[in-house]
Amino acid sequence: xxxxxxxxxxxxxxxxxxxxxxxxxxxxxxxxxxxxxxxxxxxxxxxxxxxxxxxxxxxxxxxxxxxxxxxxxxxxxxxxxxxxxxxxxxxxxxxxxxxxxxxxxxxxxxxxxxxxxxxxxxxxxxxxxxxxxxxxxxxxxxxxxxxxxxxxxxxxxxxxxxxxxxxxxxxxxxxxxxxxxxxxxxxxxxxxxxxxxxxxxxxxxxxxxxxxxxxxxxxxxxxxxxxxx
Numbered sequence: 001x002x003x004x005x006x007x008x009x010x011x012x013x014x015x016x017x018x019x020x021x022x023x024x025x026x027x028x029x030x031x032x033x034x035x036x037x038x039x040x041x042x043x044x045x046x047x048x049x050x051x052x053x054x055x056x057x058x059x060x061x062x063x064x065x066x067x068x069x070x071x072x073x074x075x076x077x078x079x080x081x082x083x084x085x086x087x088x089x090x091x092x093x094x095x096x097x098x099x100x101x102x103x104x105x106x107x108x109x110x111x112x113x114x115x116x117x118x119x120x121x122x123x124x125x126x127x128x129x130x131x132x133x134x135x136x137x138x139x140x141x142x143x144x145x146x147x148x149x150x151x152x153x154x155x156x157x158x159x160x161x162x163x164x165x166x167x168x169x170x171x172x173x174x175x176x177x178x179x180x181x182x183x184x185x186x187x188x189x190x191x192x193x194x195x196x197x198x199x200x201x202x203x204x205x206x207x208x209x210x211x212x213x214x215x216x217x218x219x220x221x222x223x224x225x226x227x228x229x
Contacts, residue, residue, distance in 0.1 A: 002027060009062065013075075018067025023047040033065040034058045041177050042184035045195065054107045060114045067108045072100040118161045122147045124152065130170050134177050137197040139167045175211050178204070182220045189216045 002025045006012055014022040019035040020043065023030050029049040030162055034057060044052055056071035057064070057078070066075045073096065081089035092164050113119040118119040126143050138146075143166065158166045178196040181187055187195070193204035193216075208216050 011062040011064065013064030013066070015072050019065040019078055023050055024061070025094070026064070028063060029059045031063050032058050033060065033063070034067050034108075035065065036068045038180065039184060041180045045185055045187060048066050050187065053068070054109070055104050056102050056106050056108055057104055059104065071102070071108070074100055074106075077101050079102070095129070106189075116162065120157065120161060122149060123157055123161055126166070127156075127169075130173055134174055135195055135197055137170060137174065171207060172211065175208060178208065179212065179219065189220075194218065195200065 002012060004023075005104070006027050012022065012080075014020075014025060019028070019033055019040055020039065023046070028047065032051045032053055034053050034055045035043050036109070036110065040054070045052075049169060053151065055108045057066040057075040059075075060079070064073050064075065067182070077089045077093055077098075080092055086217050089101070093099075109115065110168075112124045116123075116127065125147050129146065130145060133175060140154060141204065143153050145152045147154075149157070155167055158164060159167060162169055164172075174196045178192050178198075181195060182189070189204070190201050193201050196204070198204035205215055205217075208214075208219070212219065
C-alpha cells in the first residue's frame with residue numbers, strides 16, 4: 001500500500017520508528033532521513049542506501065521522517081510555517097505552551113557535557129571520538145595524544161569525573177551498541193561482535209555477560225529483534 005501511494009506521488013511520513021517501515025518498503029532509498037537515536041545503530045546496518053542523520057526531523061522531497069517524541073511537534077510547526085507563515089506557527093506553539101521550536105538543523109540528543117553532567121572540553125572530545133569509532137576502537141594512548149594529554153592524565157580525568165577508566169567507559173559504549181543491534185536486527189552474534197569492535201564471539205560473549213549478566217544469545221531470545229513501536 002505504501003509503495004502504491006508513493007507511485008501516485010503522495011507525501012509519506014514516518015514518525016519515530018515508522019521510519020524503519022518506510023525504509024523497509026524502499027521508500028527512503030537515496031533520501032536523507034532520521035529515526036529515534038535508540039534505533040540508529042540497527043538502521044544504519046540494515047539500510048545502506050539511506051543517508052541517516054541525527055536531526056530531530058527531516059523533510060526530503062515528499063518523504064518525511066522524525067525522531068519521535070516532541071520532534072513531531074517541531075515537524076508540524078515547520079509544515080504550518082511553510083504553508084501558512086511563521087506567525088501562525090508561533091501562535092500554535094504558544095497554544096501548546098511549546099517555548100523552544102527546533103529546526104531540522106537541531107540534533108536529537110543532549111550535548112555530551114549535558115549528557116554526562118561534566119563540562120570539561122577534553123573529556124567531551126575524547127567521548128565524541130569514542131562514540132564515532134565503535135567498530136574500530138581507538139587505543140587510550142591515541143585518544144590521549146589526540147587531545148594533547150598523556151595516557152595517565154586521561155586515566156585520571158575519567159576517574160575523577162566518571163569514576164571509571166577510559167577503557168571501561170569505551171567498553172560500555174560498545175556493549176550498549178551491541179545490545180541495540182541484538183534487540184533490533186537479525187544480524188548474527190558474530191556480526192554484532194565485529195560491528196562493535198570485538199575480534200571474537202567468545203570475547204564478546206564474556207564481556208557481555210560480565211556487564212549485563214546474560215549472554216548475547218539469551219538477550220536476543222528474551223527481547224526479540226525488531227525495533228520497538
